[in-house]
Amino acid sequence: MTLATLAAERSLGFDVARVRADFPCLQQTIHGRPLVFLDTAASAQKPRPVIDELARMLREDYANIHRGIYDLSQRATDRHEAAREKVRGLLNAAEACEIVFTRNATEGINLVAQSFVRPRVRQGDQVLITAMEHHANIVPWQLLGAQCGLELVVAPINDAGELLLDEFEALLSPRTKLVSLAWVSNALGTVNPVEDVIELAHDRGIPVLLDAAQAVQHLPVDVRALDCEFLVFSGHKLYGPSGIGALYGKADLLAAMPPYQGGGEMISSVSFAGTEFNDIPYKFEAGTPAIEAAVALGTAIDYVQALGLADIAAHEAALLAYATRALQQVPGLQIVGTARHKCSVLSFVMDQAHPQDIGTLLDLDGIAVRTGQHCAQPAIERLGHSATARASLGLYNTQDDIDALVASLRRIAAMF
Numbered sequence: 052m053t054l055a056t057l058a059a060e061r062s063l064g065f066d067v068a069r070v071r072a073d074f075p076c077l078q079q080t081i082h083g084r085p086l087v088f089l090d091t092a093a094s095a096q097k098p099r100p101v102i103d104e105l106a107r108m109l110r111e112d113y114a115n116i117h118r119g120i121y122d123l124s125q126r127a128t129d130r131h132e133a134a135r136e137k138v139r140g141l142l143n144a145a146e147a148c149e150i151v152f153t154r155n156a157t158e159g160i161n162l163v164a165q166s167f168v169r170p171r172v173r174q175g176d177q178v179l180i181t182a183m184e185h186h187a188n189i190v191p192w193q194l195l196g197a198q199c200g201l202e203l204v205v206a207p208i209n210d211a212g213e214l215l216l217d218e219f220e221a222l223l224s225p226r227t228k229l230v231s232l233a234w235v236s237n238a239l240g241t242v243n244p245v246e247d248v249i250e251l252a253h254d255r256g257i258p259v260l261l262d263a264a265q266a267v268q269h270l271p272v273d274v275r276a277l278d279c280e281f282l283v284f285s286g287h288k289l290y291g292p293s294g295i296g297a298l299y300g301k302a303d304l305l306a307a308m309p310p311y312q313g314g315g316e317m318i319s320s321v322s323f324a325g326t327e328f329n330d331i332p333y334k335f336e337a338g339t340p341a342i343e344a345a346v347a348l349g350t351a352i353d354y355v356q357a358l359g360l361a362d363i364a365a366h367e368a369a370l371l372a373y374a375t376r377a378l379q380q381v382p383g384l385q386i387v388g389t390a391r392h393k394c395s396v397l398s399f400v401m402d403q404a405h406p407q408d409i410g411t412l413l414d415l416d417g418i419a420v421r422t423g424q425h426c427a428q429p430a431i432e433r434l435g436h437s438a439t440a441r442a443s444l445g446l447y448n449t450q451d452d453i454d455a456l457v458a459s460l461r462r463i464a465a466m467f
């Protein structure tokens with residue numbers, strides 16, 4: 052399906068059968084069974100327009116960017132910067148210079164840790180996170196703890212996996228240098244009340260970093276309406292290539308921050324006596340970037356926007372409700388993470404069967420789920436488990452996928 056056709060058909064509603072046809076990887080069999088892909092939270096499959104754009108970029112428009120005066124380099128530069136503009140549009144940022152290309156969400160958080168928080172920290176200052184964070188939003192702060200005495204403070208969650216907002220508020224203090232939290236938990240599926248969190252933090256003059264790694268592919272995002280200071284995401288979870296992601300930061304904050312890494316591209320002039328840095332966002336983009344991946348991320352953004360993020364969200368919400376009801380009927384199965392506001396993720400455990408065994412047996416039926424701690428060990432342990440199996444939904448999943456999962460889980464339940 053072309054992007055133009057997609058946009059034209061949007062008014063006809065979300066046609067998941069046609070959408071699936073765009074994803075070549077989904078058209079295969081695994082162990083003789085049609086692939087049922089339920090691991091989009093780890094990384095999404097790629098639609099044909101993204102695959103084609105990646106190939107076209109490498110075949111026809113490839114050269115290093117920002118450096119050449121020759122036509123090909125200028126074309127590659129234009130395409131790279133057009134992709135930045137698409138990220139700006141996706142997030143509704145005010146200016147393209149507020150979009151820094153990174154490798155992924157992880158790099159975005161590390162950049163904020165080292166360039167925004169570290170220069171402001173005095174011994175005993177704090178960063179406030181939640182108990183449901185991905186390791187990418189835990190470890191960078193622990194590194195800062197070792198480097199400059201930053202304290203990591205963790206807001207608790209309840210047994211359903213919901214943030215306890217009153218307790219969160221009570222932990223905000225004059226020592227809090229930043230609030231950093233996942234918009235959507237990758238392990239539990241909880242959608243955090245980020246508007247409330249931002250308001251509480253801003254009432255005290257505390258800036259907020261949103262980890263939107265599990266949000267941008269499921270929910271419409273508007274950084275100006277949210278008024279968050281920073282937001283990060285990864286392209287590979289948004290149906291784009293791996294190796295590319297973005298950090299949004301308010302322009303005045305980015306401009307005042309020191310560079311994260313040094314090298315080519317991030318300078319305006321270099322001598323052995325010293326260096327003048329480039330303007331934002333280039334100041335934060337040292338070295339040759341993932342040029343073709345950025346361009347193809349732009350195509351992935353076109354793709355989800357042509358489908359409509361609100362329509363994607365509605366499709367996935369209906370599917371999550373269907374899957375939740377169906378999984379609850381499987382004997383001995385317990386859903387881990389039962390927040391009132393969830394999206395995309397179903398973590399579960401079963402009596403007797405270890406998550407590893409569940410994952411292995413599902414794979415024999417062609418069903419791909421993730422097992423373990425999902426890079427969120429504290430969250431899984433907080434809810435009383437050492438590991439879970441996790442089915443996560445993308446825009447291409449169907450009720451048939453859920454039916455296949457449930458049928459297979461029923462067989463596993465009977466086996467143990």
Ligand SMILES: Cc1ncc(COP(=O)(O)O)c(C=O)c1O
Binds near residue numbers: 092233235262
């Ligand atoms: C909530 C959340 N934050 C951060 C990350 C890190 O993403 P990446 O590995 O692409 O940097 C993930 C990845 O699963 C995630 O789910």
